[in-house]
Structures are given as structure tokens and as C-alpha cells.
Amino acid sequence: MPALQNDTLIRALFRQPTAYTPVWLMRQAGRYLPEYNETRRRAGSFLALCKTPSLAAEVTLQPLERFPLDAAILFSDILTIPDAMGLGLYFEEGEGPRFERPLRDETSIANLAAPDPSKSLRYVTDAISEVRRTLAGKVPLIGFSGSPYTLACYMVEGQASDDWHKVKLMLHQHPGLLHRLLETNTRAVATLLNAQIEAGVNVVMIFDTWGGSLSAAAFREFSLEYIQRVLSQLKRGSGAARVPVIVFTKGGAPWLERIAATGCDCVGLDWSVDLGDARRRIGAGAALQGNLDPAVLLASPEVVRREVQKALESFGKGAGHVFNLGHGVPQFTPPENVAALVAAVRELSPKFH
């Protein structure tokens, strides 16, 4: 592996001093970029794009051609795991993801097995190898997975939901069944993240997109517990080669202390919490990643710059902040606003270090 030419992200994740605040954006490769839409057209579908390593690598690298970002994040989808488990992932145009065979009974959950990433998810690690060849150590590459509970949400409901009533009914009525599913998902997530680490990602991130829909007690039992188990199974390495881990629970602001206590290196924040408040609550427990409201990217470059300044001030001086949004880049973001965001972080952040 070539040494990283820009290790600002890694240093910030370990709360080591940096010259400026590193920045990358959730969904930095995506529909707001015309070149992404062009590659997706060539792929034929979103899923074909995810499953074709050369094209996934291409879109992974696109935002880095435009913006001086401090990291690439592998272009993929959290639902590749349940797809590899045989649930039949598909996308309807204009709708979210769907499963042909959602899990509704004991037999289908009992029969579920964690996929072998070297077989059914080979396209993920192949894309990582290809990205790394092109990146050649320019910036770190981030690998990721959904959390066991977030995957279970889609696997039980069969699609996104406003209220997640089906999976919550299982949680309350058949908790043992949900625990069994979460154990399988935990093995699958840990195995995939370890395969990503072996293929050469420099950072891994766990997206707990729907853990925040749970009550505090249910979050601890059904989401955080399994994130913790994933972390304990990761082959993170040690010393200078240790792979830092980011855990992001959308809606997790009430539980930041507990998320930090999992032993992750960095807690991802949505925009509902002030960076300064989060820093006071977590202390030296973990670095923080976030947390501009993505809606800011729909305003003018001047507004973007002003909000970047406010976020930097809220975190304050010192190490341990990775600049990001509180969720993904919106579809209708003008690319020049992303340029304004990245430029503002680069220009305004050095005086906080």
C-alpha cells in the first residue's frame, strides 16, 4: 500500500493535530453531479452501477476531480448485504429501494446466512481495489456498511417507511426473532467491513440511518448493542496502521455519550445538535463528524460560507473535527455550492488549528 499523501482525515479521526479541518460529504458522489448521471445512464441502473466495479470506481472518484476533498468514499449501497442474502433488491424509478422477498416469518429468518464477501459481494472489494489503484494514496478511501438494525428495518419492511411499524411490531411481539436476524446481520456487516479493510480502505463508517426511529431503550438493545458487536469483530489493526471507525446514528443526538462509548473513533452527528454541545458531552471520548443541515447546500454560496464559519466556531479550536453534512448531499444541490463549502472549510478552518 502506498503511504497517504494527505492523511488529514485520519489524523482528525484520531484527534491528532492537523493544519486545517478535513472535509468530505456523505453522498459526495451522486445525482447532483452531471457526470454521475452520465455514468449511471451508461450502467443502465443504480444497481448495475453498484455491481460494476469499474463504474462504481469511476463515480467514487468523480467528486475528487472537482473538489479538493480530503477523502473518497466507496460508491455502493448499504442494501447490497441483504441483496447478497437473497432478498432481491430492486429500485423503482422515483421510489426508494424495495425487496422482492422481505422477511416476515421465523423460517425465512432462520434460513438467512451472512454472505461470503469473496463470492456474492466480490464487486465491492473489486471496486475498492480499482479505486485504490487510481487514487494511489492521494487521499484516504472510506468503506462502509449499514448497521445491523438499519439493514433489518429494510429487510422486514421490504422498503423505507415513515413509521417502521412492521419491524417495530416484530421488536415488541417477537423480540427473539429480531435478535436472531440482528445476529446474522452483525456477522454479515463485520465480515463485509473486514473484507473492505483487507481490500485496502483506510477508514470504515457504520451508517445507522434508522436507529434514531427507536425509543432510547430499544435503541440500546436492538441497534447500539449490535454496532458494538460489529466493532468488537473488526480487524482494525494497530499502531499507525489502525483503521479508524466512524459510527453515525441519524437522530442519535439524545444518545451521543453512549455511541461514543462503543469504542468507535468518531461519532457522526446529524444537524440537530450543536457541534460545541456535542464536544462538551463526549469530551475526549471520540472525534466528531458533521454536521451542516444539507438544506444549506440549496441556498447561495454566501450562505454556505457563513454556515461553514458558524459550524467551525461551534466546534471551536483544536483537533478532532471532520467537516461533513448531517446527512447526504441533496439531489438538487448546485455543484458550485459544494465547491463553496469545500473552499470555505479550507480557507476558514486553519485558524481553528
Place this chain on the structure above:
Amino acid sequence: MPALQNDTLIRALFRQPTAYTPVWLMRQAGRYLPEYNETRRRAGSFLALCKTPSLAAEVTLQPLERFPLDAAILFSDILTIPDAMGLGLYFEEGEGPRFERPLRDETSIANLAAPDPSKSLRYVTDAISEVRRTLAGKVPLIGFSGSPYTLACYMVEGQASDDWHKVKLMLHQHPGLLHRLLETNTRAVATLLNAQIEAGVNVVMIFDTWGGSLSAAAFREFSLEYIQRVLSQLKRGSGAARVPVIVFTKGGAPWLERIAATGCDCVGLDWSVDLGDARRRIGAGAALQGNLDPAVLLASPEVVRREVQKALESFGKGAGHVFNLGHGVPQFTPPENVAALVAAVRELSPKFH
């Protein structure tokens, strides 16, 4: 006004000792009750139901016929205010509320005036009078309004939204315009709540349903500030006749201390926060209302009872807890589960007092 035969709710809101924990449920009158659906059919539409005092009074009282609840809440809709402002509220079957004339420019916002409740919202106070006649002091009647920001969300977007990008674009790009709208909404909300108090409600509640979609800083500036102004304009009365105020921000768990500091009597909680944690954070600052995940009502009566017990334990011993859900009763709730909830609170709560 007749003295209240059951003042358990009022006492709990003032954090005075009670024999048990009072209970009522957001949307306790609603589509899960066959008798509600029957009255709605007679009314012809949801909006006609809201605007016909005799029918609104009828559905307000229906859940009290079935369950020994400690309060009635006026059947109405938070969007009656913008409707009375001339925005043209309508409902499509199976869709949420819509406005014919959403606010998109300076002129429409400048021309907006707070409605006179004695004219265009007379049906609200008429329904209150009718409910009070029938209730005859049996339990308290709760009046309510949306928060200024929550009303603005619908008024600018024209309908509910996943991301509220239109109103957030106004917030970032034309904050002065949004402030102007919020000032008008504040006058409208305060005027309507004062009219409700004059008509005889015993408690008022402000529903800040979408304040939680904001960043921490934007919440303080665009939602909480105006809730605070509403509170300062309320004619709450004094002494034993003082009307307690509940403020509920869905998604407000990161900001409970600040919500309590508005001077409200009670903070409504969604299910993302443990009652015990919220109590420690707020201290003697306010009573707490909540906070079962409404999804619990879709499970069995045994599960409902177990979750009621957990919530009571989480709050712990002492005064200042009003039992409720963390949001409204779901449409497909079996009425026997509401019966189980209310019975469980009555049976299990005395030992916490």
C-alpha cells in the same frame, strides 16, 4: 365554570402530588375508533368535521366514553389558522393536508393578517363551549395550536415534506421574510389560544411538530423564540385558576433544557429520550408528558402493559408525569390496546406516588 371533578392532570402539570399518573393520548379521538369514522362519514369530510362544532364536540368526547382518560382534547387541526388566513386548506383522500395558495413571495407574506378568532375561527370556540357543557367538569379540556414555525412549514411548502427544503431555503436565503411570517403566526397563535382559554379550556398545548427538523441554532432562532413569544402573550391567569401550558417539540430531545426554560409548565417528549434522563436534565424546571412509542399500540395488550410499566419506572417516584404517547395514536391501533394502556397506567402508577 364548574369545578373539576378530576383535576389529576392539572395537579401533575403543576408538579403537585397526585394519587396516580394521569393519562391522555395525542389523537385519542381519531381514525382508530369506529365511532369516529362514523361521525366523520356523517360530516362528509375531515374539514367539515373540524368546522361543525356539534360534530367536533361529539368526536372529542368519544374516547372518554370508552376509556377512563384524565383529559379530553379538543378535536381540531393545527392548520385551521392558516386556513382562516385564506390559504385554502384541503385534504386529498389518503394524502396529508394541502394548501391551494402556499406562501412563496414577499407580497403574500406581507399581506397576511392574524385571523380574528371570534369571526373566522368561531367554530373552534363554539366546539369548546359545547364540549364543556357536556363534560360538565368531569375532566379537564385541553386546547391547542401548532407552533408558529410548524404552521410556517406547511404555509410555505403547501403540504408536508420529508426535508422541508422550501421553508429552509427561505430561512437561509430570506430570513427576514420568514421572521415576518413567524411574527404574524405568533399573533395568530397567541390570539387563538387566548380565545380558547376564554372559551374555557383548562390546559393549552403547543404542537411544534416540525421544529425538530431544524438545526440546533435555527431551532432557537426560528421556532423556540416564537414559542416563547406566544407564551409571553398568553392570558394564563393566576393562582388556582392558572391555565397550564404544555410545549411539545417532536425531535426536540437534544434541546429539552431550553424548551423547559421557556416557562412552560410541561415539556412533551417524543419516545427518543428516557423519561428518567429527561427528568434528570430538566430537574424541577417543568413537568414531563409522554412518551411511549406509538408503535407499541400495534402489539398485544400484554406488551402494552409491560411498556407502560417500563415508562413508569423510568420516570420513577414522585409528581410531575403525565402519561402519553410520544406522538399520536396510529390509525390501525386496536381500541382494546388503548384500553389496556389506560388500565395499565391506572393500575400500575399509584405505587409511584
